[in-house]
Ligand SMILES: Cc1ncc(C[n+]2csc(CCOP(=O)(O)OP(=O)(O)O)c2C)c(N)n1
Ligand code: SF4
Ligand code: SF4
């Protein structure tokens with residue numbers, strides 16, 4: 001399972017990441033950060049659908065997203 | 079199964095959070111320049127010439143040696159930097175008010191002379207920093223604080239299409255316009271940024287890349303609306319494309 005790590009303190013709540021995710025698993029959370037922005041999140045119940053495509057991180061103007069891609073054992077050994 | 083880091087901050091972008099408004103694509107524009115320079119191992123050789131506008135604090139955000147130029151004068155400053163240090167990689171980073179208004183003379187002459195520099199031009203169609211006044215690149219009909227009824231072509235002229243104009247000058251080796259509004263366009267932007275530096279490195283002339291970017295605050299839109307506005311309204315006036323690209327092996331004196 002690939003995954004993202006979203007730094008909520010960097011996030012400005014612009015939601016640009018949510019519109020480019022091909023799996024539609026990103027959304028606005030109900031949490032406010034110290035800057036006063038309502039931050040984005042990866043829906044926990046859908047998190048395993050993440051493909052690690054990096055679209056969200058590329059769109060993020062604030063470098064709030066790090067993407068980890070899981071390589072299956074077969075691919076990794078190639 | 080093993081996990082690899084597929085995306086993280088490139089080292090030449092400082093950890094410092096930016097002062098930009100939510101959804102402002104200055105952050106994407108300067109990150110992509112840093113990603114290219116890091117990938118090519120050029121960070122240590124780079125000198126950036128920053129300008130006046132919302133990107134005025136760029137020297138805090140990108141970890142390159144830098145010179146802050148007076149408003150509009152970045153291409154003239156970069157000319158001096160490059161001519162005394164021809165082994166350095168020199169780029170300017172300028173907004174549309176900076177480059178196409180007060181700095182119109184400097185960009186025209188530097189481009190015509192074919193200075194071996196790269197110009198990163200962030201076009202958000204307004205003077206962002208000073209509160210959203212009309213710029214030379216404001217769309218016809220676009221409402222700004224100084225064109226409250228919308229820009230009128232018969233009194234204020236039509237927007238300057240800088241990538242095309244610059245492409246028409248003899249000293250320019252590469253000129254393109256790209257957008258930052260979706261992943262496909264980001265891939266095109268990455269390629270254009272690369273070429274805009276390659277022509278400098280090959281000594282072929284100026285490399286110019288115009289990046290269409292949002293200014294949600296002065297457009298009075300949410301970041302998502304502003305991003306959609308790029309496709310719906312900005313690109314129809316400012317078509318994407320490569321307007322000049324001299325062959326990789328073309329000579330220069
Ligand atoms: C000589 C001078 N004239 C005017 C200004 C005021 N001023 C500051 S930024 C700016 C325009 C910036 O617009 P742009 O280059 O499009 O940058 P943006 O903020 O949109 O990224 C102006 C006119 C100035 N700082 N110096
Ligand atoms: S990496 Fe791709 S699939 Fe995963 S959350 Fe980001 S955009 Fe969605
Ligand atoms: S794009 Fe970045 S700053 Fe904007 S909501 Fe997503 S994580 Fe937050």
Ligand code: SF4
Nearest residue numbers: 098099102132206293
């Ligand atoms: S005013 Fe516009 S250009 Fe300036 S930081 Fe805000 S969104 Fe960006």
Ligand SMILES: [Mg+2]
Nearest residue numbers: 173174204206
């Ligand atoms: Mg501007």
